[in-house]
Amino acid sequence: AKSDGRNICRFFERAMDARVTERRQLELDLRKALAAQEFEVYYQPVVDARSEAITACEALLRWHHPERGMVPPAEFIPLAEEFGLIVPLGTWVLRTACAQATTWPDGIKVAVNLSAAQFKSRTLAHTVVAVLAETGLAPNRLELEITESVLLADSEATLAILHHLRSLGVRIAMDDFGTGYSSLSYLRAFPFDRIKIDRSFVRELGEAEGCLAIVKAVAMLGASLGMATTAEGVETEAQMHKVREQGCTEAQGYYVSPPRPAHIIAELLRPRIAV
Ligand code: C2E
Ligand code: CA
Ligand code: CA
Numbered sequence: 001a002k003s004d005g006r007n008i009c010r011f012f013e014r015a016m017d018a019r020v021t022e023r024r025q026l027e028l029d030l031r032k033a034l035a036a037q038e039f040e041v042y043y044q045p046v047v048d049a050r051s052e053a054i055t056a057c058e059a060l061l062r063w064h065h066p067e068r069g070m071v072p073p074a075e076f077i078p079l080a081e082e083f084g085l086i087v088p089l090g091t092w093v094l095r096t097a098c099a100q101a102t103t104w105p106d107g108i109k110v111a112v113n114l115s116a117a118q119f120k121s122r123t124l125a126h127t128v129v130a131v132l133a134e135t136g137l138a139p140n141r142l143e144l145e146i147t148e149s150v151l152l153a154d155s156e157a158t159l160a161i162l163h164h165l166r167s168l169g170v171r172i173a174m175d176d177f178g179t180g181y182s183s184l185s186y187l188r189a190f191p192f193d194r195i196k197i198d199r200s201f202v203r204e205l206g207e208a209e210g211c212l213a214i215v216k217a218v219a220m221l222g223a224s225l226g227m228a229t230t231a232e233g234v235e236t237e238a239q240m241h242k243v244r245e246q247g248c249t250e251a252q253g254y255y256v257s258p259p260r261p262a263h264i265i266a267e268l269l270r271p272r273i274a275v
């Protein structure tokens with residue numbers, strides 16, 4: 001029995017070693033990926049809930065790993081954060097997305113996701129100013145999306161940066177609303193331009209009574225606070241009808257379009273020529 005225990009220990013040690021090696025390999029791969037141009041920014045359209053006309057596109061990072069294929073952001077972004085790579089990577093996404101948006105019709109905004117580490121580096125406001133100047137994108141066409149974890153990290157310093165960005169004309173959105181512990185207190189702490197209602201509430205619209213009530217309440221809350229409300233993860237026509245009925249101002253999800261490469265989005269946004 002004693003040797004059995006030792007064998008089990010060895011088994012776990014080997015499994016742990018494999019995981020450590022795997023992470024170490026991914027870290028090395030990540031460090032090379034930016035220079036090797038393995039990253040690409042995809043864009044997902046956001047539409048007006050009533051007219052279904054595109055109002056903005058959200059930039060979503062993609063990694064084409066030479067051997068593993070497409071690695072989802074949920075897997076590599078936490079690693080990039082841990083390894084201190086998210087700041088250069090985040091700056092690259094911001095610059096790429098702003099440059100891309102200058103090729104779109106004037107009314108179309110671009111939304112970019114930010115990590116807590118980008119706020120901690122203290123260079124964020126400077127980076128945003130530099131990228132806007134460099135690309136020539138009007139500040140009011142840029143929307144930055146942050147989650148609760150950003151405000152959680154160091155709320156005093158973060159709030160100061162958010163106010164600074166806002167004074168430049170940049171819009172700020174609260175992402176994944178309703179998934180954290182204190183979404184409501186963050187709405188009080190900062191005057192967001194937009195609330196993005198998390199997909200988990202939209203997914204069960206129609207099945208769970210509670211979700212309908214929550215979506216409706218958040219849309220009303222947004223309206224009374226002067227904030228736009230985007231329903232995330234709208235996959236069906238029925239969900240589209242529901243979020244419109246409940247008063248969400250915008251919608252985003254596979255029903256309209258999944259995230260697509262820049263050239264496909266450019267095609268979608270090309271003004272139709274009347275005949
Ligand atoms: P997010 O900001 O909440 O982005 C929305 C995610 O939902 C995207 O996943 C999108 O592809 C997915 N999605 C959109 N519509 C639907 C739908 O109808 N149904 C379903 N099931 N999913 C839908 P993605 O692209 O895998 O990104 C995952 C997360 O990774 C993002 O969540 C965001 O938190 C993070 N992320 C992506 N790009 C960046 C980036 O450039 N910087 C940072 N810091 N985070 C990023
Ligand atoms: Ca987002
Ligand atoms: Ca989200």
Ligand code: CA
Nearest residue numbers: 147175176198
């Ligand atoms: Ca998310």
